Amino acid sequence: MEDLRYPIGKFQWNREATAEDRSRHVAAIAELPAKLRAAVAGLSEVQVDTPYRPGGWTARQVVHHVADSHMNAYVRMRLAITESEPLIKTYDEKAWAGLIDARLAPVESSLRLVEGLHERWVLLLRSMSAGDFARKFNHPERGLTDLDWITQVYAWHGRHHVAHITSLRQRQGW
Secondary structure (H helix, E strand, C coil), rough: CCCCCCCCCCCCCCCCHHHHHHHHHHHHHHHHHHHHHHHHHCHHHHHHHHHHCCCCCCCHHHHHHHHHHHHHHHHHHHHHCCCCCCCCCCCCHHHHHHHHHHHCHHHHHHHHHHHHHHHHHHHHHHHHHHHHCEEEEEECCCCCHHHHHHHHHHHHHHHHHHHHHHHHHHHHHC
């Protein structure tokens, strides 16, 4: 049986990323805003408030989570590029998804946020050298983490959450 939590599988880190790999990951990050918008296009309020799996977030919460998470990733990258191994702060994504704005705000607000954020993020990513991708931040739970890792994670993260919504649509026949 398919694990509804991981419709595209769990994240797999390529420790030996090449320039070509990075280019693919950046392309995935660039494509996310349009794919996320397409995933929720035409959904009714009842449909957008349907959990993608039993006990899971609603499609609305997923969209808002993508905005929240990707904002944090972007800031972490900027810190790592401009500081020497900065200590970053974690956040409780489940608590954030439970806040009223994540439960009730129109998805359009986060779709627009993701579009603007990714426009800037992709510009930054495309300007980075191999040395920039090797820069690190200090994650309280992961330790030193390089920007190659976070780029790969967020290329996967966007596809992962779009698949939550598209697989829900497919299962529900929407």
